[in-house]
Amino acid sequence: MKYSAIRRMAKLVQRSDIISFAAGAPSADTFPVDDIRRITASVLENDAKAALQYGLTLGYAGLIDAVVDFCQTRKGMSVAVEQVCITSGSQQALDLIGRLFLDPGDVAFVELPSYVGAIAAFRNLQAQTVGVRHANDGIDIEDLVRQIKACQQSGGRPKLVYVIPNFQNPSGITLSLEKRKTLVEVADRFGLMIVEDDPYGEVYFDVHSAGALRPIRTLDGENRVIYLSTFSKILAAGLRVGWIVAPAKIIEKIDLAKQATDLCGSMLDQRIVTECWRQGVILRHLPAIREFYRARCDAMLEALTEMMPTGVSWTKPSGGLFLWVTLPEQLDSEVLFSEAIAQQRVAYVSGQPFHVNSKGHNTLRLAFSRENEDNIRTGIHRLAGLFKSHLE
DSSP states (O other): OOOOTTGGGHHHHTSTTOEESOOOOOOGGGSOHHHHHHHHHHHHHHHHHHHTSOOOTTOOHHHHHHHHHHHHHHSOOOOOGGGEEEESHHHHHHHHHHHHHOOTTEEEEEEESOOHHHHHHHHTTTOEEEEEEEETTEEOHHHHHHHHHHHHHTTOEEEEEEEOOSSOTTTOOOOOHHHHHHHHHHHHHHTOEEEEEOSSTTOBSOGGGGGGGOOGGGGOSSSOEEEEEESTTTTOTTSOOEEEEOOHHHHHHHHHHHHTTTSSOOHHHHHHHHHHHHTTHHHHHHHHHHHHHHHHHHHHHHHHHHHOOTTOEEOOOSBSSEEEEEOOTTOOHHHHHHHHHHTTOEEOEESGGGOTTSOOTTEEEEEOSSSOHHHHHHHHHHHHHHHHHHHO
């Protein structure tokens, strides 16, 4: 097991003198605190004994109904209650899915770069993680096919493909609709499962782009797609509520695996989230959340364009919380990090931990979710100066 490259700097980036582009957490300024306070008081007044007791392993029935409604109305997915499991955030969902599908030595294909939490969940189960190249429109399908064939020819056991299709963590890239369709075809052809992790799908910046964010699961005719999501980015991160949508037979096995991890999640949290959905709090706040992150993303993109030296490039996300920076090959973001903290008082996440092939030394992730627009400009100005000094 390895310590998370993001979690190990959590204390550091909480210092008031550090401008942090490292933490990928949603901004607390987007949390509907007054609504949550009111709903929490109501739940404790009207249903305290049940809310403070153990519950079913798969989750509170009212929340499962809410997830079904959310998936049908927001995602266009046909979902039944027996196809849903509530989890303690989508990170637990990744661990449970790994326990179900990955034996030691099995192969999970992930993007280059990919989410460090998924990499850790799969590696902790002694699975092999094989990286697949990324393009501007998502995972490189041709490279995926090559990697699958190479794995089969070498006697490996390919099991699943893990993707974050919308505003990917860490790159901010969105998988094109055409590639979503082709990915399902590839999974059918080679008998693989697809794990579709969608924590950012509702945090899009242009309402006209929402139609292109169609879940991969809606394109799946063979029940090969397991869909994950969470309320962390659109309600409050501290309410640890995520979910899995999968065929009922898989959910039955996830129920067994989950009994050995936490037995059940927080019934209080789950009831609060349920009422936030029923009372329209989530849908009411979504436009403000999107505008909040859009403004900060625009501020970072403008600062990068204005200040970064020649040879530095970056992605231009249309949603989510992150963007991805590529430095000239001779620079190493891990080496520069200590200078960024000590001299510039700016934090970021180095790119190498997001790569399962030990590459990405000249890349880094910048989160625009935490800092205000003035701090974003100041922080980018400082980083640009640091990179320029080493290029010169």
